[in-house]
Amino acid sequence: MNQTMKVYETTVVFDPGLEEARINEEVDRLSQSISQAGGEVLDVQRWGKRKLAYIIRKRRDGTYVHVKHKSPPTLISEMDRRFRLNESVLRHLTVLAEKETAKPEEVKAGEGAAPAEGSGTPAPAGTE
Numbered sequence: 001m002n003q004t005m006k007v008y009e010t011t012v013v014f015d016p017g018l019e020e021a022r023i024n025e026e027v028d029r030l031s032q033s034i035s036q037a038g039g040e041v042l043d044v045q046r047w048g049k050r051k052l053a054y055i056i057r058k059r060r061d062g063t064y065v066h067v068k069h070k071s072p073p074t075l076i077s078e079m080d081r082r083f084r085l086n087e088s089v090l091r092h093l094t095v096l097a098e099k100e101t102a103k104p105e106e107v108k109a110g111e112g113a114a115p116a117e118g119s120g121t122p123a124p125a126g127t128e
Contacts, residue, residue: 005039005070007097012083013062013090016049026088027065033079039071056090068097 010030014023023046031041047064056062076094083092 004072006073007042007068007070007099008076008094009097010067010069010079010092010094012065012067012092013052013056014065015057015088015090016059016061016063018063018088022088023063023065026086027067030067030079033082034067034069034071034075037072037075037078039069039075041067041069043068052090059090062090 012026012030014026018026027044031044034041043066045066045068047066049061049063052060052062079094080092083089
C-alpha cells in the first residue's frame with residue numbers, strides 16, 4: 001500500500017474570526033484523517049492571517065494553514081468533501097507536490113547532453 005502513497009500539499013484558508021484553539025482542532029482533525037488513511041503528515045506551516053485577493057463570504061482576511069502530507073490518492077476526494085461541508089473553511093486547495101529529487105537530476109542530465117562549444121550544429125536526432 002505504501003507504493004500508492006503520493007506527496008500532496010494542502011492549503012486551507014480558515015475564517016479569520018476563528019480562535020487559535022479552534023484552528024488547532026481543525027488541523028489536528030486533518031492530521032488524524034491523514035494518519036487513519038495510512039498517510040503521514042510531513043510538515044505543517046501556519047502562515048497566519050493574510051489579506052485575501054478578493055472578498056469571500058464577506059471576509060477580507062483569512063487564516064492560512066499549509067500541510068504537506070503523504071497520502072493515498074483516494075483520501076483527497078474525501079478531504080475535499082469535508083472541507084466543503086466545514087463552515088470554518090473559506091477556501092482550500094490540494095495539489096500533487098513535485099518530486100523534489102527529480103528536478104536536480106534532470107538539470108544535471110540535460111547539461112551533459114548539450115553540443116560541444118563552437119560546433120554550431122545541433123546533435124543529430126536519435127537514429128534507431
